Amino acid sequence: MGIQTLGNLNVKRLNHLMEKEGVEAVVSVSPENVLYTSGTNIITQQLLRERLALTVITKSGDATLIVCGIEESLAREESWISDLRTYVEFKESPIDLLVEYLKEKGLGTAKIAVEVDYLTHRYSQELTSSLPSLDIVAAEPILFDLRAIKNPEEVEKLRHAATVTTNVMEEVFQEASPGMTEQQISSLMIKKLIDQGADKHEFIVIGTGERSQIIHPLAEDIPLQSGDVLKVDFGGKFKGYFSDVARTVLVGEPTARQEFVLSTLAEIHREVIQSAKPGIRYSDLYNKCKDLFAEKGLPFFMPHIGHSLGLGLHEEPIISPLNDDIIQENVILNIEPICIDDESKGGYHIEDLVLITENGPDILTGSSLNEHPIIIK
Amino acid sequence: MGIQTLGNLNVKRLNHLMEKEGVEAVVSVSPENVLYTSGTNIITQQLLRERLALTVITKSGDATLIVCGIEESLAREESWISDLRTYVEFKESPIDLLVEYLKEKGLGTAKIAVEVDYLTHRYSQELTSSLPSLDIVAAEPILFDLRAIKNPEEVEKLRHAATVTTNVMEEVFQEASPGMTEQQISSLMIKKLIDQGADKHEFIVIGTGERSQIIHPLAEDIPLQSGDVLKVDFGGKFKGYFSDVARTVLVGEPTARQEFVLSTLAEIHREVIQSAKPGIRYSDLYNKCKDLFAEKGLPFFMPHIGHSLGLGLHEEPIISPLNDDIIQENVILNIEPICIDDESKGGYHIEDLVLITENGPDILTGSSLNEHPIIIK
Numbered sequence: 001m002g003i004q005t006l007g008n009l010n011v012k013r014l015n016h017l018m019e020k021e022g023v024e025a026v027v028s029v030s031p032e033n034v035l036y037t038s039g040t041n042i043i044t045q046q047l048l049r050e051r052l053a054l055t056v057i058t059k060s061g062d063a064t065l066i067v068c069g070i071e072e073s074l075a076r077e078e079s080w081i082s083d084l085r086t087y088v089e090f091k092e093s094p095i096d097l098l099v100e101y102l103k104e105k106g107l108g109t110a111k112i113a114v115e116v117d118y119l120t121h122r123y124s125q126e127l128t129s130s131l132p133s134l135d136i137v138a139a140e141p142i143l144f145d146l147r148a149i150k151n152p153e154e155v156e157k158l159r160h161a162a163t164v165t166t167n168v169m170e171e172v173f174q175e176a177s178p179g180m181t182e183q184q185i186s187s188l189m190i191k192k193l194i195d196q197g198a199d200k201h202e203f204i205v206i207g208t209g210e211r212s213q214i215i216h217p218l219a220e221d222i223p224l225q226s227g228d229v230l231k232v233d234f235g236g237k238f239k240g241y242f243s244d245v246a247r248t249v250l251v252g253e254p255t256a257r258q259e260f261v262l263s264t265l266a267e268i269h270r271e272v273i274q275s276a277k278p279g280i281r282y283s284d285l286y287n288k289c290k291d292l293f294a295e296k297g298l299p300f301f302m303p304h305i306g307h308s309l310g311l312g313l314h315e316e317p318i319i320s321p322l323n324d325d326i327i328q329e330n331v332i333l334n335i336e337p338i339c340i341d342d343e344s345k346g347g348y349h350i351e352d353l354v355l356i357t358e359n360g361p362d363i364l365t366g367s368s369l370n371e372h373p374i375i376i377k
Numbered sequence: 378m379g380i381q382t383l384g385n386l387n388v389k390r391l392n393h394l395m396e397k398e399g400v401e402a403v404v405s406v407s408p409e410n411v412l413y414t415s416g417t418n419i420i421t422q423q424l425l426r427e428r429l430a431l432t433v434i435t436k437s438g439d440a441t442l443i444v445c446g447i448e449e450s451l452a453r454e455e456s457w458i459s460d461l462r463t464y465v466e467f468k469e470s471p472i473d474l475l476v477e478y479l480k481e482k483g484l485g486t487a488k489i490a491v492e493v494d495y496l497t498h499r500y501s502q503e504l505t506s507s508l509p510s511l512d513i514v515a516a517e518p519i520l521f522d523l524r525a526i527k528n529p530e531e532v533e534k535l536r537h538a539a540t541v542t543t544n545v546m547e548e549v550f551q552e553a554s555p556g557m558t559e560q561q562i563s564s565l566m567i568k569k570l571i572d573q574g575a576d577k578h579e580f581i582v583i584g585t586g587e588r589s590q591i592i593h594p595l596a597e598d599i600p601l602q603s604g605d606v607l608k609v610d611f612g613g614k615f616k617g618y619f620s621d622v623a624r625t626v627l628v629g630e631p632t633a634r635q636e637f638v639l640s641t642l643a644e645i646h647r648e649v650i651q652s653a654k655p656g657i658r659y660s661d662l663y664n665k666c667k668d669l670f671a672e673k674g675l676p677f678f679m680p681h682i683g684h685s686l687g688l689g690l691h692e693e694p695i696i697s698p699l700n701d702d703i704i705q706e707n708v709i710l711n712i713e714p715i716c717i718d719d720e721s722k723g724g725y726h727i728e729d730l731v732l733i734t735e736n737g738p739d740i741l742t743g744s745s746l747n748e749h750p751i752i753i754k
């Protein structure tokens with residue numbers, strides 16, 4: 001088939017990236033990249049790792065989608081890739097079909113890009129023992145680069161997911177009161193998210209009192225009490241796209257220190273968002289955040305302060321001190337400073353999603369950014 | 378630390394399995410095996426593949442848990458493994474800590490078992506380039522064998538998850554009526570599951586009308602109509618343990634063929650469950666099911682007719698023609714015949730969870746097994 005028919009995929013950009021990396025083909029194996037490159041959402045691939053689905057897209061414009069036979073009808077209905085190949089689970093290996101395809105296209109000894117952070121040891125051994133002269137490099141730089149620049153349709157999907165999630169959280173905080181348990185709050189948020197049309201709730205980390213100091217605690221049967229810090233980090237999927245929002249609220253009669261830490265964190269968060277402009281380095285944005293923590297007297301520990309988001313939860317770019325890349329327009333970033341404060345024995349976390357534009361940040365969460373500390377009474 | 382303190386882990390059985398496979402250590406890297414061996418549920422490990430958590434358990438009774446620094450507080454609170462080692466994400470690789478540990482224990486050139494169906498190509502290359510003489514074999518046979526026999530506590534967790542899920546599905550079928558959409562039914566089921574205390578809804582595949590012939594369709598905005606087949610396969614997690622139940626119901630005025638296919642499938646399902654006894658081969662159980670389809674005049678296509686369940690969705694043993702192992706007591710099995718019937722243009726799927734006991738199958742879904750076709754009026 002001609003590659004021009006490959007649905008939403010930005011083929012020109014993909015070809016340019018293949019050229020740049022000097023590879024003849026890109027092999028996607030992770031659920032998010034198979035979805036991105038094929039247009040089909042094979043959910044069992046997320047649940048059953050060994051039931052591999054994969055796409056191969058070559059520089060000369062050929063593409064195939066290899067799936068377990070049980071997914072053939074779905075793939076045929078949804079994907080724009082017409083060269084669909086299927087294997088019988090437990091009997092055949094998807095890697096045999098990949099090997100066959102590469103040979104067919106004269107790529108048995110070529111330099112190709114494969115998702116090395118997803119392909120498993122077993123499948124990798126199969127591939128290299130069938131094609132020992134194949135030159136495998138990481139496909140991640142190509143695929144992350146391809147996915148980092150969101151098209152307007154993706155931005156709107158992400159804005160919808162982010163706004164809905166933020167609103168759900170704020171609604172539940174309005175309804176909450178001391179005595180309600182972490183589990184009740186968690187359950188309310190999840191149900192509202194489903195009511196608002198999420199495909200799925202993906203995660204909720206919720207910790208109250210001293211448990212808020214744990215980065216990723218799960219809901220327990222612990223009631224909110226006056227004087228607690230309540231930290232929630234919550235996300236779902238909407239038509240394949242993630243949301244990921246964090247809020248921290250105070251319960252009953254907060255201490256002065258709690259109010260200070262939370263409002264200072266919110267200030268820092270807003271300042272960092274305003275600094276997220278095309279042309280500056282990710283490492284500079286990270287350092288800006290770190291410096292603000294020092295300046296305002298909050299303890300800082302984070303190895304990164306944010307990440308991109310899309311079909312995956314943590315996409316590149318990552319806002320870390322090690323990332324000297326330049327922020328581009330149409331990148332979206334979750335900016336999420338966290339403060340673990342010994343003095344108030346609390347953990348504080350605020351996370352919002354921002355689209356980088358020439359005219360400044362477009363806040364996709366559309367929210368108050370935790371501007372005025374929410375207090376559950 | 379002495380291995381005798383390793384929480385719930387059946388250390389004697391693990392040691393026996395290591396002995397049998399001739400390995401000096403087992404390295405777990407998948408979320409389910411890290412949870413099983415360490416007792417800590419690191420949810421970001423499921424969401425962020427590269428943020429690896431791993432355990433090493435040696436034959437001589439040493440154990441370590443290696444996690445990303447951000448998860449240290451959680452791991453320290455939850456795990457029984459006291460030798461906890463942490464790495465800084467993006468800066469250090471978890472594999473360096475693994476290499477260091479293996480060297481420390483004199484296992485740098487030993488034969489060790491690693492989860493080769495989870496460890497990625499990149500991490501695998503790092504490991505083998507640091508320790509080129511390390512002899513890596515698959516840990517999966519050991520870990521699946523270890524997890525296949527459920528202890529009474531696990532059985533009760535799985536029974537609870539299965540019963541709740543079945544009840545939720547049946548409640549929603551009672552409330553449903555023609556005109557309701559797939560999405561509404563899906564959303565109702567998910568919310569009820571959350572209300573019943575699920576940690577998470579994991580998947581729902583739902584197809585009505587001709588879409589029921591697709592094995593894994595996702596909910597769409599399609600209303601139920603009289604004459605439809607509605608097929609639902611649904612599962613969540615409860616305290617880390619999966620549920621996985623499928624039901625097929627008819628809508629309005631079913632055709633004679635639809636009623637025949639569904640009630641015949643339900644008959645076959647019950648007969649297969651009754652045949653699932655300790656001492657027979659999995660392949661025989663599969664063939665029994667296949668023969669019953671032929672005998673009763675239903676089309677058969679399945680590469681397997683069931684699987685075990687636990688911390689993972691598809692656990693071994695799998696009921697496939699290739700599995701000549703003998704069914705053991707205290708194994709639990711999801712038995713799930715599917716019929717895709719061209720004549721009635723419908724897909725039919727019934728799935729229940731069964732504990733194998735000497736006294737016959739103990740049906741953990743506790744349900745009517747789709748005995749009388751449910752008709753949505």
